[in-house]
Amino acid sequence: MLDIKPLRYFIALAEVKNFHRAAERLHLSQPSLSRHIAALEKAVGTLLVERNTRQLMLTPAGESFYRDARKILESLQQAQSLARETALGKSGSLRVGFTMYSAHSVIPEYVRLIRHHYPNIALELEEAVTEDLPDKVLAGEVDLAVLVEGSSRVGMQTLTVLTEPLCVAMSRTHPKAKSRKLQIEDLRNDPFVMTAASAGSRLTAVIMDYCRAHGFEPMVSLQVRLQHTMLSLVNDASYVALVPASVQQLKMDGIVFKPLADAPQVNLAVAWSSDNRNPCLESFLKLLIQRHHPE
CATH class of the missing domain: 3.40.190.290 (D-Maltodextrin-Binding Protein; domain 2)
Structure with a gap:
């Protein structure tokens, strides 16, 4: 498998088409950059840079490799960003179980809240009967349930969100x-x-x-x-x-x-498992506490 660092070196060289300027951009000596590019070509198995011309040129293989190397680095950057956002509860998925009653009270508002504050969280909604929701919460089938207060079980935490x-x-x-x-x-x-x-x-x-x-x-x-x-x-x-x-x-x-x-x-509450470690759940609960129980 190729090391990512030589890809960055090659991309810099391909963009400025000059070993000296590319080495300055990368804070390397020119001989060191030349060795890295040579090692990369050996790993790839073909020449990527045409060295016998007055102006540095990429070979056809080098042009193709440059396009793919850019995509690889962009994907890596996206993956790193997504991993950080997921750890912070800003990206990922949140599964919410609810009954018909909450579908006409708090669920539309919660969809708007999550879309506004956390657009990168994928919201999955599952309608169910009240008796099924506690088991789904404790089994991890849903992260959060909206149900009539008093329907919770041991191992669940609740937050009152509506009295009507x-x-x-x-x-x-x-x-x-x-x-x-x-x-x-x-x-x-x-x-x-x-x-x-x-x-x-x-x-x-x-x-x-x-x-x-x-x-x-x-x-x-x-x-x-x-x-x-x-x-x-x-x-x-x-x-x-x-x-x-x-x-x-x-x-x-x-x-x-x-x-x-x-x-x-009757009180409507949201309920979740004490063992749930989904960062998106924590982010959403913070929104609900600010909305329903501000200090």
Whole structure:
């Protein structure tokens, strides 16, 4: 394998086409430069410089070698720069897992943040159900998860990024669809569709506790794993659902969202593994702390 230093010597000589000036640029003696070029030609196996003319000329092989040598050095410089940026968390990749709820609240903002501050970080987004995200974080399948607070596990750290109220999602044809604001007691006799307890345990628990605190057990007629499925059922049938207020940004022709009096609040958090050593994660967490928890 060729040493990189002779490539630099040869490039300097090819550009100035004079041994004396090239040696001055490289801070070498002219005889030393001549020996390096001769050794390089021996390693390559052919003459690169035509020495028998008044003006130094490159041979056809030398012209070809010069072009390739430039590319090699440029690639090496890029590799060195990329390695430094990766070590500093300015380049690399960041994998983020999220649920449908965060897709309509913080995820668009986080994409803008990372694109603005760290354009060389490749952002990979993976939508999943809440129950799968902690395992993905701990297994290293995602670097960061955005989930309802209270869904974390041992070995994970969390940062609260959003607190929002729940609201009611119902069909436009529902008898109470024209109400400006609803009391939870208004839904006592309505069939609820919820995410299954295993698929979104914390959010489901908040809804159940809220209804019980107001004197009734919600009539849970259907349980689903995916939030999109839940909203589709609200749209096409007589079911109601309680969802974070940010879901209102999801426009569905057949659904209306109604504010809820004394609505319970849910916290959205980002979660990551304590063992994750991805420098890009550290860089992104610094942005989130500045954004959500400034000193």
